Amino acid sequence: xxxxxxxxxxxxxxxxLTETTPKALVDVAGTPLIFRILDALPDAVTEIFIVxxxxxxxxxxxxxxSYRDRKIDYxxxxxxxxxxxxxxxxxxxxxxxxxxxxxxxxxDRGDLERLVAHHLGLLVQxxxxxxxxxxxxxxxxxxxxxxxxxxxDETKLRVCGAYVLDERFFRYPLAEVSVHGKTEWSLPHxxxxxxxxxxxHVEDATRWMPVGTQSELDQAQSFYRYAGHGSPxxxx
Numbered sequence: 001x002x003x004x005x006x007x008x009x010x011x012x013x014x015x016x017l018t019e020t021t022p023k024a025l026v027d028v029a030g031t032p033l034i035f036r037i038l039d040a041l042p043d044a045v046t047e048i049f050i051v052x053x054x055x056x057x058x059x060x061x062x063x064x065x066s067y068r069d070r071k072i073d074y075x076x077x078x079x080x081x082x083x084x085x086x087x088x089x090x091x092x093x094x095x096x097x098x099x100x101x102x103x104x105x106x107x108d109r110g111d112l113e114r115l116v117a118h119h120l121g122l123l124v125q126x127x128x129x130x131x132x133x134x135x136x137x138x139x140x141x142x143x144x145x146x147x148x149x150x151x152x153d154e155t156k157l158r159v160c161g162a163y164v165l166d167e168r169f170f171r172y173p174l175a176e177v178s179v180h181g182k183t184e185w186s187l188p189h190x191x192x193x194x195x196x197x198x199x200x201h202v203e204d205a206t207r208w209m210p211v212g213t214q215s216e217l218d219q220a221q222s223f224y225r226y227a228g229h230g231s232p233x234x235x236x
Contacts, residue, residue, distance in 0.1 A: 001044040001116065002094055005037060006086050006161075007103025008053030008077040013213045022055035024103050025062055026217065029224035033104065033211055034059065036224075038067050040107045042116050045099060046070060051086045053077045082184030083161075084174040091170050100187070102161030106220055108207040116164050121201035122191065123162035125208050131158045133188075135202060143200040145192045159188050160208045168198060 007024040024034040034050075041048070048067070052059050052074050060074050075089045087100060099116055101107060107123070115123050122143060124135045133146040134156035150156045175189035191200065209220045 001042070001097060001099065002047045002049065003041050003045040003099040003101070004087060004090060004094070005034070005048065005050045005101055005103045006083055007034060007059060008051045008056075008080055008086060009104065010054040010080065020055075022052075022059050023211075024050075024052075024059045026211065028106070028211070028217070028220050031224075032062065033106070034063060035067075036106055037101060037103065038063075040109045040112055041070075041101075042099070042109065042113045044116060048072045049075055049090055049093065050103070051075050051077050051089060053080050082174075082177070082179070083187035084185035084190050087187055088170065088174065088185075094167065097164060097166045100163045100165060102210075104211050105161050106209040106211060107160070107162060108205065111203070111205045111207065112162060115162060115203045118164055118201040118203065120166065120168075120194075120198055121164045121203050122188070123160040123203050123205050123208065124157040125160055125205045126155050127158050128153075128155060129158075131156045133159070135159050137202040141202050143191065143195045143202050145195065146189065157202065160205050161188075161210075162205075162208075163187070163191070169194060 009023060025032045028036055048070055050063065050072060053076065056076055063072060066072055077086045077089060097119060111123060115121050130152060133148050134150040136144040136147050137157065138144050172190055172194050174185035177184050177186045177189055209216065209223065211217050211220050
């Protein structure tokens with residue numbers, strides 16, 4: 001099985017740290033973020049693609065051509081115009097079912113194992129916090145779309161940026177979204193149309209930690225320091 005890690009972003013909300021350090025190499029309790037993501041990938045993954053952009057040479061040098069006997073290839077995203085565009089760079093490389101994860105999120109391996117047991121699916125986390133878009137599911141746990149401005153007193157399903165997809169994804173036009181006043185092409189919004197024709201399972205995350213802001217990074221640091229998830233030797 002192939003996996004894609006989307007790690008091209010500039011990490012604007014983590015500045016000034018990410019002005020000189022790519023977000024993928026931000027330290028999380030003694031281990032760069034990208035290696036914690038690599039360690040969470042399911043056993044079924046045998047080939048990995050990493051989409052790089054900002055400070056790309058640093059990431060490529062740090063990770064190298066393989067990790068724990070898994071081959072790694074790199075794809076450069078330029079311009080940085082969204083997760084949908086990033087995945088489309090690999091249109092001719094991906095075959096059959098594949099896993100896609102964000103390069104600035106920490107996942108539980110068990111959650112990803114359950115996700116890839118489905119043919120199509122996405123990982124979500126129930127929350128009472130406000131979210132920009134909440135995933136919708138039917139009574140059978142199938143993805144039905146995204147809801148903006150969901151009521152504050154209702155449980156929302158926050159999209160965690162982990163998806164199991166196949167080549168059918170590339171048959172659908174990329175959905176356009178506005179991010180900070182510029183146009184981007186969104187992977188999760190593209191899935192809304194795809195779900196009209198295909199059953200896509202919604203899988204709940206037991207543990208998921210975004211690392212997009214300093215406060216989120218601080219929370220991740222605390223978790224890995226104090227919950228028995230210390231500093232593994234990179235590449236063991």
